[in-house]
Amino acid sequence: MTTSGAAPVPAPAPAREESAYATALAQFDAVAERLRLDSSMRAVMRQPRRELTVNFPVRMDDGSTRVFTGHRVQHSTARGPAKGGIRYHPAVNLDEVKALAMWMTWKCAVVNLPYGGAKGGVEVNPKALSEGELERLTRRYASEIGIIIGPEKDVPAPDMGTDARVMAWIMDTYSMNKGYVVPGVVTGKPIAVGGTRGRVEATGRGLLYTVQEACRTQEMALEGATVAVQGFGNVGSNAARLLAAQGAKLVAVSDVTGGIYNPNGFDWDALQRIREQGAFFNQVSGGFEHITNEELLELKVDVLLPAALENQLHSGNADRIRPKMIVEGANGPTTPEADAILFGNGVFVVPDILANAGGVIVSYFEWVQDLQSFFWEEDEVNLRLKRIMTRSFEEVQALAVSESVTMREAAYMLAIRREEEALRYRGVFP
Ligand code: NAD
Secondary structure, rough: EOOOOOOOOOOOOOOOOHHHHHHHHHHHHHHHHHHEEEEEEEEHOOOOEEEEEEEEEOOOOOOOEEEEEEEEEEEEEOOOOOEEEEEOOOOOOOOHHHHHHHHHHHHHOOOOOOOOOEEEEEOOOOHHHHEEEHHHHHHHHHHHHOOOOOHHHHHHHHOOOOHHHHHHHHHHHHHHHHHOOOOHHOOOOOOOHHHOOOOOOHHHHHHHHHHHHHHHOOOOOOOOOOEEEEOOOOOHHHHEEEEEOOOOOOEEEEOEEEEEOOOOOOOHHHHHHHHHOOOOHHHHOOOOOOEEEEHHHHOOEEEEEEEOOOEEEEEOOOOOOOOOOOOOOOOOEEEHHHHHHHOOOOOOEEOOHHOOOOOHHHHHHHHHHHOOOOOHHHHHHHHHHHHHHHHHHHHHHHHHHOOOOOOHHHHHHHHHHHHHEEEEEHOOOO
């Protein structure tokens, strides 16, 4: 354990043993083999349908012009318009965006939304830009990818480094270019411009429902269960709050600078006061220990929620990671090598494409409301979210039991079967 209180540090490179796309392909190949998919079907599913890379200038506040690189990848449109978030992060690259787009196809299919998968990103540290620079960057990026997005084609949403304000700029830019308002072009918007109630906390709320289902099948009480959360952004903080409200004991949370640990559990209100001391956890102090992100992952807890970046659980640390269950809030936090080690050690892992699908499910509700110009109460959003999360968990769990496979393999099998069925019915054009 370390005791720190220094200034914020730049984002450390995530622990990587291979590229995110290699991980995504390895996961797909293993399941395709098990499903005995024919080779042409595999070839179609292994490649993204479209990849767009854009290099574009942005006028900075000091009068200079900087060129930024962004991407938008549509992995599939077999089951409906492509759907997936936009990430602003210095480590964004095409390989990562391709992996994230493929995972979106499986995520939408496993929870049975009428969508394909996509992802976008800009190589930028959004925190280093002024508000005006961020708006100009967003509007130019939105114009550049405007040729392939749209409510019937590809519907972006927030991801790491982007938020409702960024979505509003994208919606406005797209609408200005069209000449009429198109709220359904993005989801995760503010409610004032066609957003839905319940979207901000949807992924965290979906994680809560998933942890509840996992506790039920593992015969473990959520009340009093110890929980560690890596990453305290939209996903991690909302999941932590909702889990604490259900009586879980939140013992550790972290951000990019590291974490804080209290074996007696953090009271939610006390945690808010701790957070008010500084923008990052390495700037706060009190009756708790400072720990690194690596140490957080290795804590002996009941529930570990990785909710930051991909490839955090890898072959180098997996053997030391021994919670009762891991519920993946982040996309791709576990490498295939780590997956095998965790399975061997009896850790119950609920995969990202199932566990963190709450965001895209409520995004789907937002898109449906925008298309109908008819908006729902929050209760209805949460009830419908719970229904889909619970049903999807049960379908994956039943398949895992009947096929004697892990939850991840079962989720992929279900998703890839649905994708294959859609591709087969549609056939090869022309
Ligand atoms: P966010 O930007 O709101 O928060 C990210 C958090 O992770 C922050 O606390 C940040 O400090 C921390 N972090 C960044 N780099 C880190 C590192 N190297 N080590 C430890 N912590 C680090 O992002 P978010 O929207 O909460 O997304 C988090 C993850 O969840 C991503 O993998 C994202 O793809 C996935 N996800 C997000 C949503 C959504 O609705 N926002 C939906 C599904 C999946």
